[in-house]
Amino acid sequence: MKKIIKDLPHYLSLAGILAAGIIGFMVFSYERVFLIAVAIGLALAYVAWGIIHHAIHRDLYLSVVVEYIVVASLGLVVILSLIFQA
Amino acid sequence: MAKKLKVEKIIDRLVHLFLPWHTNNQKARLIHPQIIILFVIKLVVFQVILQFIPSSGLKILGYAANIAPDEVVRITNEKRVEAGLLPLEMNPTLAQAAQAKGADMLNNNYWAHVSPDGTQPWSFFINSGYSYRYAGENLARDFTNPVSAVDAWMASPTHKDNLLSANYREIGIAVIEGDLDGVDTTIIVQFFGTKYTDTVPSVPIAEGQPASTEAPQVSISPTPVPVAVTFPSPSPTSSLVAAETPVAEAGPVGGRVLISPFSTTKGVSLVVVGLLLNVLVFDGLITRRRRIARIGGRTFAHLSFLGMIMAIVLILKAGQVI
Numbered sequence: 001m002k003k004i005i006k007d008l009p010h011y012l013s014l015a016g017i018l019a020a021g022i023i024g025f026m027v028f029s030y031e032r033v034f035l036i037a038v039a040i041g042l043a044l045a046y047v048a049w050g051i052i053h054h055a056i057h058r059d060l061y062l063s064v065v066v067e068y069i070v071v072a073s074l075g076l077v078v079i080l081s082l083i084f085q086a
Numbered sequence: 087m088a089k090k091l092k093v094e095k096i097i098d099r100l101v102h103l104f105l106p107w108h109t110n111n112q113k114a115r116l117i118h119p120q121i122i123i124l125f126v127i128k129l130v131v132f133q134v135i136l137q138f139i140p141s142s143g144l145k146i147l148g149y150a151a152n153i154a155p156d157e158v159v160r161i162t163n164e165k166r167v168e169a170g171l172l173p174l175e176m177n178p179t180l181a182q183a184a185q186a187k188g189a190d191m192l193n194n195n196y197w198a199h200v201s202p203d204g205t206q207p208w209s210f211f212i213n214s215g216y217s218y219r220y221a222g223e224n225l226a227r228d229f230t231n232p233v234s235a236v237d238a239w240m241a242s243p244t245h246k247d248n249l250l251s252a253n254y255r256e257i258g259i260a261v262i263e264g265d266l267d268g269v270d271t272t273i274i275v276q277f278f279g280t281k282y283t284d285t286v287p288s289v290p291i292a293e294g295q296p297a298s299t300e301a302p303q304v305s306i307s308p309t310p311v312p313v314a315v316t317f318p319s320p321s322p323t324s325s326l327v328a329a330e331t332p333v334a335e336a337g338p339v340g341g342r343v344l345i346s347p348f349s350t351t352k353g354v355s356l357v358v359v360g361l362l363l364n365v366l367v368f369d370g371l372i373t374r375r376r377r378i379a380r381i382g383g384r385t386f387a388h389l390s391f392l393g394m395i396m397a398i399v400l401i402l403k404a405g406q407v408i
Binding site for chain 2: 066073077
């Protein structure tokens with residue numbers, strides 16, 4: 001928890017990205033093109049956030065970048081599957 | 087003894103998968119990137135299988151809907167009254183035209199306002215004998231109830247404009263079930279109109295002019311004035327159901343148990359994301375308690391991201407409108 005408070009600006013920006021994603025999905029419900037754009041934007045923003053956060057902390061390694069890409073890919077595949085099946 | 091060893095082996099395997107341990111480099115195996123990639127690949131394969139089921143001839147996919155046309159009219163009129171507009175009257179000719187449009191989509195396997203051969207929506211108005219002054223069309227598919235379909239139209243500005251247009255006086259609804267791209271689908275066709283005769287001003291006989299018997303201007307070119315035709319611009323064998331009755335019953339349809347591709351995908355997604363969230367929570371708690379230092383992404387960030395994915399999965403609803 002101390003770590004999170006110390007990095008509050010980082011986590012506030014992450015919260016902003018995630019909140020924008022949820023709001024985007026609520027506002028653009030049934031607008032498929034917008035939903036796809038929001039989903040891709042979210043995944044890219046999450047990877048970018050991870051890279052910047054770890055770069056500032058000087059613990060950015062290839063395995064860390066891969067981890068963020070993999071988690072973002074999972075989220076993207078889950079959302080796109082649902083958008084295309086809706 | 088052998089049984090005990092087997093149980094121990096299973097427990098070790100579960101610990102290896104779900105908790106940080108010396109066997110998994112102090113990180114639950116399920117949240118290793120290699121395993122998450124496997125989840126991604128399996129989800130993609132699952133989607134490919136869902137896409138191929140219709141072409142394999144297995145008729146198990148579809149949307150079990152319970153939509154009564156009268157309900158669609160009632161909810162539409164509720165929205166109009168709330169907006170200070172007059173309610174629309176149900177017109178059987180418009181309903182017939184809507185049904186013809188729905189049948190055309192299923193027979194020619196398309197999902198659009200204009201058919202692949204270029205037939206415009208208002209051709210169905212004319213062919214059914216509805217001479218219009220104003221005409222409009224809203225389409226919806228794969229909704230499980232009329233409320234969510236009307237809500238989806240209201241959420242789209244172009245469909246909302248149609249639904250809340252003061253130009254329209256009548257409405258016709260068709261709810262049609264059939265195969266579209268091999269998937270059992272329920273389509274709602276909503277036709278709006280105002281008869282030409284309703285808006286032509288009567289000419290006083292005293293002026294010595296004959297009463298107008300002029301046929302309505304019908305044009306398939308974009309919106310001639312004052313004749314207006316509007317539909318929102320974007321984006322097999324059929325069984326037709328009378329506009330007055332609900333079409334597809336929930337549950338088994340025609341002896342077949344239908345599986346909704348959307349609901350199935352949603353269920354699988356919730357299980358996968360839920361599982362990873364739980365493992366991340368336990369992994370985070372244990373590494374913190376044991377003060378394990380490791381190179382990797384932030385558990386809290388992954389938890390937040392997957393939590394948002396979970397929220398989006400819950401927010402997303404089935405159904406399309408055009």
